[in-house]
Amino acid sequence: MTVYLVDEDGTDDFTGLFVGHYQQLLRLAVLFLGDVPAAEDVVQEAFIRVHGAVHRRRIEDPVAYLRQTVVNLSRSDLRRTLIARKHAPRAMPDAASAEDDAHSALARHEVIRALRSIPARQREAVVLRYWADLPESEVARLMGVSVGTVKGYTSRALARLGQVLGESA
Amino acid sequence: MSAPLDADRLARLLEDAVGSVRPRAGALDSIRRGARRRRATHRAAAMAAVLALLASGAVAYAAVRGGAQPPSGPASGRTPVYSPPASPTGALDWDVDGDGRPDSARIVALGKGDRNTRFELVVKMSSLGTQRVPFTAAPALKLPPNGPRIVGSVDADADGRAEIFVMIDTGASTQFWTIFKLVNHRITQVTMAGRPVRLSVGGSVMDISGFSCSHSRGDFTTYGYGALTYGARSQRWSVGRDTYRWDGARLVLVSKQSTTIRASSASPRLAKYAGIRCGDLPQYAPR
Numbered sequence: 388m389t390v391y392l393v394d395e396d397g398t399d400d401f402t403g404l405f406v407g408h409y410q411q412l413l414r415l416a417v418l419f420l421g422d423v424p425a426a427e428d429v430v431q432e433a434f435i436r437v438h439g440a441v442h443r444r445r446i447e448d449p450v451a452y453l454r455q456t457v458v459n460l461s462r463s464d465l466r467r468t469l470i471a472r473k474h475a476p477r478a479m480p481d482a483a484s485a486e487d488d489a490h491s492a493l494a495r496h497e498v499i500r501a502l503r504s505i506p507a508r509q510r511e512a513v514v515l516r517y518w519a520d521l522p523e524s525e526v527a528r529l530m531g532v533s534v535g536t537v538k539g540y541t542s543r544a545l546a547r548l549g550q551v552l553g554e555s556a
Numbered sequence: 557m558s559a560p561l562d563a564d565r566l567a568r569l570l571e572d573a574v575g576s577v578r579p580r581a582g583a584l585d586s587i588r589r590g591a592r593r594r595r596a597t598h599r600a601a602a603m604a605a606v607l608a609l610l611a612s613g614a615v616a617y618a619a620v621r622g623g624a625q626p627p628s629g630p631a632s633g634r635t636p637v638y639s640p641p642a643s644p645t646g647a648l649d650w651d652v653d654g655d656g657r658p659d660s661a662r663i664v665a666l667g668k669g670d671r672n673t674r675f676e677l678v679v680k681m682s683s684l685g686t687q688r689v690p691f692t693a694a695p696a697l698k699l700p701p702n703g704p705r706i707v708g709s710v711d712a713d714a715d716g717r718a719e720i721f722v723m724i725d726t727g728a729s730t731q732f733w734t735i736f737k738l739v740n741h742r743i744t745q746v747t748m749a750g751r752p753v754r755l756s757v758g759g760s761v762m763d764i765s766g767f768s769c770s771h772s773r774g775d776f777t778t779y780g781y782g783a784l785t786y787g788a789r790s791q792r793w794s795v796g797r798d799t800y801r802w803d804g805a806r807l808v809l810v811s812k813q814s815t816t817i818r819a820s821s822a823s824p825r826l827a828k829y830a831g832i833r834c835g836d837l838p839q840y841a842p843r
Contacts, residue, residue: 405584414574423577424750431587438591498569517563518570545560552569553558 401438404449409434411519412457418514419461421503429460454519458511458529501551505544508532512540513548585814589763589794592782593730596760650709652738654717657682661720663704666690670697675704677722677736679743687743689736691752693724705842707733710835712769712776713802719746723841724754730765731757731841737805744805753807757832758840761821762786768833776800776807781829784816792818795829 409430416426433456437449446452502510508530515526516537527534652659659681666674673696677689693704709718717738725732733755735746746753755778756765765780781795796814800807819825832839 402584405587409579409583410577413579414577417574417577418570422750426577427580427583427749428751431583431590434587435590435594438587496573498566498573502570513566514570517567520567541563542560545563545566548566549561550558552561 400449404437404453405434408450408453412453415454415514415519416457416461418499418502418518419458419507419511421499426461429457432460433457455529458515462507462511497552498548501548504551505547509540509544509547512537513544516541582812582814585794585796589780589782589796592763593756593759593765596729596763650718650720652679652709652718652720652743653681653683654715654738655681655683661706661709663706663722665696665703671695672703677706677720677743679720679736681738684738684741689743689745691722691724691734691736691745693722694726694732699723699726707841708835708837710769710837712834713737714774715802721837726841730759733757733841739805746805746807748800748807749809756780764826764830766829766831766833769835774802775810776802779829781826783821786821790818791820792816793826795826797829 412433413426413430416429417423420426420429433453436456437446437453502514505513511530512526515521515529516523521529523534523537527537530537532540650659650661651657652661659679661677661679664676664678665672666676673692673694675691675693677691678686679689680686691704693699696703699705705723707721707723709720711717712719712735719735719737720743721733721735723731724734734753735755736743737746738744748754755767757767759765759780762783763781765778767776767778769776777797777799779795779797781793784792784794794814794816796812798809798813799811801810802808817825
């Protein structure tokens with residue numbers, strides 16, 4: 388029973404947006420970040436940002452706005468995580484390290500591990516291009532780079548992923 | 557040398573990896589609560605800015621007229637709204653390591669300037685010496701006077717050692733606090749859902765958050781309410797309560813409740829979803 392999909396004030400634009408796109412955006416953020424709680428935070432923040440604007444009809448294409456926000460927030464979240472990891476105190480054996488494994492089912496997935504081994508920009512490019520199935524021009528717009536750069540990213544990413552997954556096969 | 561991965565195969569592998577990821581129950585409610593909180597914060601910030609402008613105008617007018625000094629305000633050029641507190645980041649004494657002797661804690665900035673977001677909690681313990689824990693907070697500019705503040709300390713999980721509560725972000729009427737505790741002889745920032753804990757505290761008439769800790773049960777509860785309709789005749793509220801248990805440095809969600817109630821904003825039914833009820837922690841960090 389998916390009670391959480393029903394808005395108590397009746398279905399409105401925002402509820403429709405949530406029902407239609409939340410899950411897909413959550414999965415997109417999971418592929419970027421490799422971590423479900425972090426992805427939930429990112430997607431929730433994107434929806435909060437779009438919430439007021441949708442009600443005031445200030446956004447022409449809320450889905451594009453949401454997708455762009457998820458891409459941007461995932462990037463800054465990843466940066467924050469890397470900085471935090473750099474400055475973090477050494478993990479205790481049964482405290483912080485256990486935390487990292489809380490979502491081990493996902494982390495154990497071979498392709499998720501492979502994705503984490505390639506540079507973040509290449510990861511963004513292949514996920515948006517091949518999983519989200521967006522045209523190269525849209526991927527380029529979302530990433531703020533040229534179509535040629537996207538082609539370069541995806542080509543290098545496929546080569547590296549072939550290598551990583553080939554080795555682990 | 558391996559061949560590049562086929563794009564279709566990659567698409568299938570990725571879909572397989574995230575195919576089981578689904579929205580958790582309550583995700584939409586969380587978003588709505590967050591959106592309401594954000595709007596309330598923006599409104600309160602705008603109101604504070606207007607008040608500050610009016611107050612500084614009054615001070616200037618008094619100066620031009622050669623009138624008296626403002627009654628109890630700080631130096632000229634500052635309004636009471638933004639008056640700095642007496643001590644910068646706080647340096648207080650508690651028993652953090654549980655040896656019965658007082659320990660002390662303070663916060664130091666790791667970066668420079670108003671936009672610095674990197675800080676360090678330095679805890680000097682009588683039995684374990686000095687430990688430093690880096691953490692991030694809102695830019696120093698947002699946090700009066702110049703960065704995060706130690707709010708207080710209380711043995712929230714009834715383990716005989718005090719946890720340290722630190723304000724890491726603030727709006728006009730909402731504050732965000734985090735927690736540090738001693739786990740396996742190391743001071744560690746507590747996490748919730750895999751992230752450093754960020755407790756929402758306070759709010760406006762329309763939207764309030766708080767938390768409580770229970771010594772007898774050893775659990776930790778966050779709660780809050782937000783107005784769904786707020787009229788002279790009818791007021792309807794969304795209220796929620798999440799209960800966590802302590803697991804080392806983690807707060808693990810045990811139960812989640814949310815419902816809608818009709819009540820006036822002064823009703824005791826709403827009051828139980830507001831405020832800080834955890835030892836002698838204050839309702840707000842001093843500003």
